[in-house]
Amino acid sequence: MKRTSTLDMASLATATALGVVMSFAATMGAAAQTEITFSYLWGGVEGEALEQIIADFNASQSNIVVKGVSSPDTTKQLASMSSTSGSFDISDNFGSNVGAWASKGILHPLDDAGIDVADFIPASIDQVTYDGKLYSIPIAVHDYQLIYNKKLLDEAGVAVPATMDELAAAIKALTKVDGSGNITQLGLGYAWMPTTMTVLGYAFGGDWNGGGKPTPTDANAIKGVNFYADNVVRPYTSAAVNKFIAGFGPYMSPEDPFHTGKIAMVIDGEWRSASLGKVEGLDWGVAQIPAASPELANSTLVEVSTLFIPTNSQHKAEAAEFLKYLVSPPVMAKFSHALGNLPARTSLLGDPIYADLPNYAAWLDALKSPNAKSFSSAPYVTEYVTDLGSAFDAVVQGTQTAEDALKGVADRSATYAQ
Template sequence: MKTSSTRRRLGLRVTALTSVAVAAIALTGCSGAASSGPTTITFSYLWGGEEAKALEKVIADFNKSQSEIKVVGVSSPDAQKQLTSMSSSNGSFDISDNFGNTVGSWASKGILAPLDEYLKADKVDLGDFAPASMEQMKFDGKTYALPIAVHTQQLMYNKDLLAAAGVEPPTTMDELATAIQKLTVTDASGAITQIGLGNPSTSTLLTTLGYAFGGTWDGKDGKTPSPTDAKNIEALDWYTSTLTDKFGADKIASFTSGLGQYMSAQDPFYTGKEAMVIDGEWQAVNIPKVAPNLNWGVIDIPAASEELAGTTQVSTSTLFIPSNSKHKAEAAKFLAYIVGDKPMTDFTLALGNLPSKTSLLTDSAYSSIPNFDSWLKVLAGENAKALASQPYSAEYATDLGTAFDDVVRGVATPEAAMKSVADKAKSYDAG
C-alpha cells in the first residue's frame, strides 16, 4: 500500500509539473509576442563633449523614426578598450567609429564585418561618396567601413602679415618658397620671431607636400609603401632648402618650443607667430570662437605643376560594424541612416567637418562657415589623395613620422631618411 500510494503521489506530482511546464511555455510564447519590441543595439563611439551631444541627437532622431531598432549610445573614448572588445569572442557593441587608416589592418585580422551585402540591401549609394574618402574603406575588394565625416588640407594665411610684407597669397611652389622667406622674421641675434610656414603636424604637412609635388606614398597600386618615390624626395628637398637649410634646424626648433597650444587662444597662427599653415577645415569653425579678430584667408595648396592644382590630402572619420556584433543587420540599418543626407549634414556641422558625400558639398547648410567652401571644393577633385589603409599602414605611419622628424631636425637628409623607411617596409606584414 505504501508503495502504491507513493507512486500515485509521484504520478500526481509529475502531472502537476508537466502542467506547469506547459503553462510556462505558453506564457513564454505570449511574453515573446508581447515584448517583441525593438532590437537594442549599442553604438560605442570615441567622441565626447559637444561632439557626443550632436551624435546623441542623431541617435534620438533615428530611434523616433522607426520602431524596430533601438540604438543606445555610449561615449567611450578609450581606443584600446574598443580594440579589446572587437578582438574578443563576445563584443560589447554593435557599431563604432575610428579613423580610415585603421580599416585595412583590422579587416585583415577579421575583426571587421564586410558591409557590401547590407549596404546593397539598405540601398546605400556608394557612388555618392567622395572617391578619395572611399579608398580607405575597402580591403581586398570588400567594403568594411563608411566615412561619416572627412577632412582636407588647405593653405591658410594671415592677411595682415602678408599685406605688411607685400606678399600675395602664393599659387605656385616657387611663390610659396618666396613668401616663406619674406614672412620669416629674425631678430638681431638671428632668432626667429615669426615663421613663414607653420607646422601643426609634421607627418600631415610633409605627406601632403609629397602629393603636391606629384608623389605617392603607397605606390601606383595603392598597396605598396613607396617612401623613396622621386617626387616625395623632391618635396622634402624643397622643404629643407626653403626652411631647414635657410634658417637652421636648431633655430626653428627653438622657435617652435615656445609656441602656444594648438587651437587655443595662444595658437601660433592665431597670434601671428606663423604667417601661413597647411591645416584642416575644423579651423574654420574654431577661429571664430577662439580668435574672432584674426584676419585670415585660405587658398588651395600650391602645386609643383599645373596638372596638380587642387592637390589636398584626405583623411576620414569612419563607422564600422565589428565581426562579433550579434546584430549586424540592425547595426547596418542604423549605419545606412546616419550616412543619409540630413544626419550627415547635422553631424558634420556640429563637428565642423566635411560631409563625405559629393552631393552635399554645395549644400547651403555650410555656407555660414567662413572660408569653409575652400576645403569643401577640393574634396571631389581628382587630386584629392588619401594614404592607403593596408595591414602595414600603422607601422608605416610610425616609421614615416620618425623619419620626417629626422628631416625637420636636420639630422638626416630626405634621401637617407626615406631609404631607412623603405628598408623597414620590407619586413611589414602584408596581411
C-alpha cells in the same frame, strides 16, 4: 464607516495592483530596448554635436538606446576590438586603417547592412573596401589647403603665394627671429607633420603609393620633404624650431598658434572652416597649396572618416541600424556641417547647408581635382604611414637627410603585410 473603509481598501488594492502591472510593463518595455555603445574619437564641440545626433536618434525610435562615449585613445580602441569581448558596438576611425584591420578579422563586413553606397564619393568607398568586401562606411571626407593670416601677410607685404618659389619667399618674409636667435613667428607651420609632408610631396609631383605599393623614395616626393626642411627648419636650426613649438597651446584651442598669430600659414583641413570664423579678431583666408608646376595645381591629400562595427560587438544588427541613421543624407549633412567636414555623399556636395562656412568652397573644389590623392586600403598602409611619420620627424629634427630616412622606410616596407 465600515462601508467607507471597505471601499477604501478596495481602491487601495486596485491601485496597488495597477501599479504593479504598470511597473511590470515599464520593466518589460525597458528590457525590450537594446543599449549599444558608440565610442567615438571626437571631443569638445565636435563631441557635443555628435551627442545631439545621438539624442535625436534615441528620440526617433524605441527599440535602441545609444550610449555615446568620447574616447580619443586609438590604442585603447584597437585593444578593445582585439579582445574577446569588446567595450563598444560602433566606432569611427580613418579609411587608411580599414585594410589592416579587416585583414585581422576585427571588422564586421557591412555588405548586408542595407546601405546603398551608389551616392558616396567613389574614392571614399575604395578606401573602405578590402578584398572585395565593404568593412566601413564613410561619414565624411577631408582634404588639405593652405590657410593664411591676412593681417600678417599684409604687414609683411607678402602676396598669397601661388608657386613654390613664392611660398619659399613668403616663409622667409613671415618668419621672425629676435636678437637672441629665438623664433617669435613662423612663416609656415603644421597642424600635423605627416600630413604636411605628404601633401608637399604631392605638390612636387611625387607619389607615396605609386602602383598601389609603398614608394617612399620617389624623387619628387622627397623634394617636398626637403622643401619644408630647407625653408622652415634649416635656416633657423631644429633646436630653435623645437623651442618655439614647445610653447604652442593645444590644437584648435584659444592658444592654438595660428589663432594667436605665432604661425602665419599652415596646411590643414576643411574642419578649420567651422572653428576659425569663431576666433575673435582673426582675419584668415584659404588658397590652393602652391605646386611645382601648373599641371600639379590643387595637389592635396584626401582622407576618409569612417564608421565601423567591430567583429566582437554583441549587438551588430542594432549597431547597423544606428550606422544607417548616421550616414543618411540629412544626418550626414547636419553632422558634417557642425564639424565643418566635407560630406561623403556626392548628392550633398552642393547642399546650401554649407553656405555659412567661411572659405569652405576651397576645400570642396579640391575634391574635384585630378591631383587629389589618397593612400590605398592595403593592409600595410597603417604601418607605412607610421614609418613615414617617423622618417619625416627625423628630417625635421636634423638627425637624418630625407634621402636616408625615406630609404629606411623603403627597406622596412619589404616586411609589410600585403
